[in-house]
Amino acid sequence: MSLFANHTTFLALCLSDHPDTPFEITTSGCQIRTRGAGIVEILPLQAEANTPALMLSAGIHGNETGPIELLDRLLSAIADGRQKVRIPVLIVFGHLPAMRVQKRFLTTNLNRLFTTSILTSSQVAETEPARAQEIMQISVDFANRYPDFTHYDLHTAIRDSAIEKFALYPFVAGRALPASQKQLLSNAGVEAILIQNKPSSTYSAFTSSVLKGESFTVELGKVKPFGKNDPRRLSKLENVLTALISADTPMTNLATPATPNENCKVQIFYVCHEIINTGDTFTLNIPEDIANFSAFDDGYEVWRDNRQSYRVEGSPQYIVFPNSKVEPGQRAGLLIKPA
Ligand SMILES: [Zn+2]
Incomplete structure (x- = not known):
């Protein structure tokens, strides 16, 4: 057909x-x-x-x-x-x-x-x-x-x-x-x-x-x-x-939404930091080929430029979508924390 x-x-x-x-x-x-x-x-x-x-x-x-x-x-x-x-x-x-x-x-x-x-x-x-x-x-x-x-x-x-x-x-x-x-x-x-x-x-x-x-x-x-x-x-x-x-x-059924049952095993994470490519001196200290949800411990410097840097504070944070090759001003990754 x-x-x-x-x-x-x-x-x-x-x-x-x-x-x-x-x-x-x-x-x-x-x-x-x-x-x-x-x-x-x-x-x-x-x-x-x-x-x-x-x-x-x-x-x-x-x-x-x-x-x-x-x-x-x-x-x-x-x-x-x-x-x-x-x-x-x-x-x-x-x-x-x-x-x-x-x-x-x-x-x-x-x-x-x-x-x-x-x-x-x-x-x-x-x-x-x-x-x-x-x-x-x-x-x-x-x-x-x-x-x-x-x-x-x-x-x-x-x-x-x-x-x-x-x-x-x-x-x-x-x-x-x-x-x-x-x-x-x-x-x-x-x-x-x-x-x-x-x-x-x-x-x-x-x-x-x-x-x-x-x-x-x-x-x-x-x-x-x-x-x-x-x-x-x-x-x-x-x-x-x-x-x-x-x-x-x-x-x-969207018309009669279900309430969650005990089989609902979805983990909830909150975005705690959006990494932005800040321009020429921006360096992302994360290997390009790392898997999503890889963890970084307290104190790890995730990125820096000539004016500022970002370090993980307190509990581990997890990376998703790391990509330093985005255009300046665009997102180079997200750091997340479990709820
Ligand atoms: Zn896509």
């Missing part, structure tokens, strides 16, 4: 020369239609008023193929009627040109561009800012119609990780992590949640701070080329997403 504008899968269309070819699919239970290149909206034919909804994104970094393939499988199952759909779903494949060449990005990191200034700017021409603007516009439109939404922005990491699957909960003043989300993520195989302490310009930060959704960036293991991912490594997440979309079981 070639349901996706003469391609057998949505991913194949996205990787083709004309990823913006529109299509529409109607199954017995839902309608699927394109909203832009790499972006589809799935609406149940009998949508209830005030229904909870789901935003799922992958490929905001083009080489993070595992979650892209997962969402593509999900969409194929919806399109050929195997997967029931009871709630509205927006699926976003983020950076199509980078996906085509299996690179993280082309010019600049797309996941630092989800800002209201780019959203409202009238002249955006460069690849990544223009794509961030398009994704934000479509997300705003979806959230206006379905304000009670959850967003999982799915990624994989460049490096090894002592904790393979973890989520980041973006900072929004005055809110706390809902117990039901903790349980859902635990069911999905997520082992740790990092509570962020500052606003940021990631896609999930935008959908939570501006659009008021329950949003997470979810890290799901290590980067692999297309076709080299083992679907079994993401099977728990796949089960949770299929159950959410079909609103099947109480433990995975």
Whole structure:
């Protein structure tokens, strides 16, 4: 079957020369239609008023193929009627040109561009800012119609990780992590949640701070080329997403959120320091290839420049996303502490 504008899968269309070819699919239970290149909206034919909804994104970094393939499988199952759909779903494949060449990005990191200034700017021409603007516009439109939404922005990491699957909960003043989300993520195989302490310009930060959704960036293991991912490594997440979309079981139902049970083993961490590349004299004293969640003891100097330095104080702190090669002013890593 070639349901996706003469391609057998949505991913194949996205990787083709004309990823913006529109299509529409109607199954017995839902309608699927394109909203832009790499972006589809799935609406149940009998949508209830005030229904909870789901935003799922992958490929905001083009080489993070595992979650892209997962969402593509999900969409194929919806399109050929195997997967029931009871709630509205927006699926976003983020950076199509980078996906085509299996690179993280082309010019600049797309996941630092989800800002209201780019959203409202009238002249955006460069690849990544223009794509961030398009994704934000479509997300705003979806959230206006379905304000009670959850967003999982799915990624994989460049490096090894002592904790393979973890989520980041973006900072929004005055809110706390809902117990039901903790349980859902635990069911999905997520082992740790990092509570962020500052606003940021990631896609999930935008959908939570501006659009008021329950949003997470979810890290799901290590980067692999297309076709080299083992679907079994993401099977728990796949089960949770299929159950959410079909609103099947109480433990995975956004309309009647579950309360955590004793199987909820998610560790909670708080971000205690955001490492910023301060410019020419900035030195990160952390090996580039170190695994995420590596510990640094009291007194360890994590970074320095010619004016200041940062040392771990008191109890050990753990590093995630260390990367000294980011542009000045950008994040070179996060230091976190267990709750
Ligand atoms: Zn990523």
